[in-house]
Amino acid sequence: KNQVEQSPQSLIILEGKNCTLQCNYTVSPFSNLRWYKQDTGRGPVSLTIMTFSENTKSNGRYTATLDADTKQSSLHITASQLSDSASYICVVSANTNAGKSTFGDGTTLTVKP
Amino acid sequence: KAGVTQTPRYLIKTRGQQVTLSCSPISGHRSVSWYQQTPGQGLQFLFEYFSETQRNKGNFPGRFSGRQFSNSRSEMNVSTLELGDSALYLCASKAGTGSSEQYFGPGTRLTVT
Numbered sequence: 001k002n003q004v005e006q007s008p009q010s011l012i013i014l015e016g017k018n019c020t021l022q023c024n025y026t027v028s029p030f031s032n033l034r035w036y037k038q039d040t041g042r043g044p045v046s047l048t049i050m051t052f053s054e055n056t057k058s059n060g061r062y063t064a065t066l067d068a069d070t071k072q073s074s075l076h077i078t079a080s081q082l083s084d085s086a087s088y089i090c091v092v093s094a095n096t097n098a099g100k101s102t103f104g105d106g107t108t109l110t111v112k113p
Numbered sequence: 114k115a116g117v118t119q120t121p122r123y124l125i126k127t128r129g130q131q132v133t134l135s136c137s138p139i140s141g142h143r144s145v146s147w148y149q150q151t152p153g154q155g156l157q158f159l160f161e162y163f164s165e166t167q168r169n170k171g172n173f174p175g176r177f178s179g180r181q182f183s184n185s186r187s188e189m190n191v192s193t194l195e196l197g198d199s200a201l202y203l204c205a206s207k208a209g210t211g212s213s214e215q216y217f218g219p220g221t222r223l224t225v226t
Contacts, residue, residue, distance in 0.1 A: 041201065041222065042219055043203050043217035043218050043219050044203075044217045045217070046216075049214060089156070100169060101158075101215070103156045103158075104155060105154065105155035106155055
């Protein structure tokens, strides 16, 4: 069964600090992995998308890594800002005609001043 | 290009009633997926439509149904509403089938009283 597990479930950090969110998956055959940011009451917005051959991808202060061998990904946020407070969702898609996506439950990040 | 739009943004209904939500995908996108998100839970996949045909379906009761029109706009219907149906309903569109990136709308917040 395809699964995506994210940790921690929630995280509180001080403004300016760095943090790392984790995503472990068992989706097969693997196609790509995306990280989304979802502000409260809004739809998710894509941060990064990574394919099998990509190890690292950055989007401003967000850096995602992918280890396809261990089926793990991380999202590193540098110099956090209050606006980074949101839910971060890891989504893994299978390389099939249906291209079905499996969603993690998300990590809720709170950045405090 | 305009993004994914959903109407209405907020809705309050009474238990036992039915509701219809609408989603207009990004121009040129032919795939539309629907998700339910309840507080503290991840996104739960409802169904996906492509070229007016349902391609994938999640594990939801038959009270949840959808359709897609020739212009790719999609509607989701929930009949005999229950209190547990209160959620944020998200629509996402993508260009084709397979694992291309999905773009989410802002969601419809449904409250059932």
